[in-house]
Amino acid sequence: MPVEAALRAARVRNGPLEALHGVDLDFPSAAVTVLLGRNGAGRTSALHALAGVVPLAGGRALWRGRDMGGLSVHQRVRRGLAVVPAGRGVFGSLTVAENLLLGGPGRTEVLELFPELIALLGRRAGVLSGGEQQLVAFGRALAARPALLLLDEPDGGLTPAVTARLHAHLLAGAADGRTVVLAAQSLPHTLAGAAVVHVLHRGEVVFSGEPGEILPGGLLPPGPDEARFPRR
Known part of the structure; x- marks a missing residue:
C-alpha cells in the first residue's frame, strides 16, 4: 500500500541516551x-x-516522499499535520470553545463526535478533569481536519x-x-x-x-x- 510518511534510519537522542537506534518505519x-x-x-x-x-540525530523523516x-x-x-501528545495538551487559560476554534473549521463535527463537550464550551480547559481535557485536545486536533x-x-x-x-x-x-x-x-x-x-x-x-x-x-x-x- 502507498506510504504517507516514514522514518528512515532515524535516530533520536534524549541527552546522553539514544531513544531510537536507526529505525525504519512506514506509515501507510x-x-x-x-x-x-x-x-x-x-x-x-x-x-x-x-x-x-525533537530533532533527528541521524536519518530522515519523510512525508509524501519529502524530507521534513x-x-x-x-x-x-x-x-x-496534527499531534495530540500524552498528558492532555490543552491551553488551560482558554475556554473549551476557544481551544476548539484554534483547531480550525471542524468544530461542529467535533461536537457531534464528542457531545460531552457541549456543556463545557464556556469553561476554561485548565479546570476540567483529565478525561475532559483529553477530549478537548482531540477536538482541537480533529477540528483542523x-x-x-x-x-x-x-x-x-x-x-x-x-x-x-x-x-x-x-x-x-x-x-x-x-x-x-x-x-x-x-x-x-x-x-x-x-x-x-x-x-x-x-x-x-x-x-x-x-x-x-x-x-x-x-x-x-x-x-x-x-x-x-x-x-x-
Missing part, C-alpha cells in the same frame, strides 16, 4: 498505524520525530465507551483518506481494523505486521526475547 496512506511498546520503547520519540518536536528535516513544527502543522494525525496514548482518562467511539472515528477517517499514527502500550480490539502494527523495544523495531499477528487480547508478551517476533 489512508490507514491507521499503531506503535506498540512499553514506556521507554521509543514510541513517543517516533511520533515526535515525525512532528518535528528543514520544516519546523509550525510549518508541518500548516501542511496538514488534518491529513496526518499523530496520537500518543489517546485513551488516557477516557471511558471505554468514549475510547471505542474515538477508535471507530479514526478508522472511518482513514477510510476517507486520513492517515493516523497512534502510540499505545497494548492493542485494543476496537483497533483491530488498523492496517499495520509496529512493536518497538528499547529504541528498535522488533515486529511489523497486521493486528491479527499480535497476541490474543492485543497484549505484548513478557518481553521481546520470549516473544520471538519476526523481523521484517
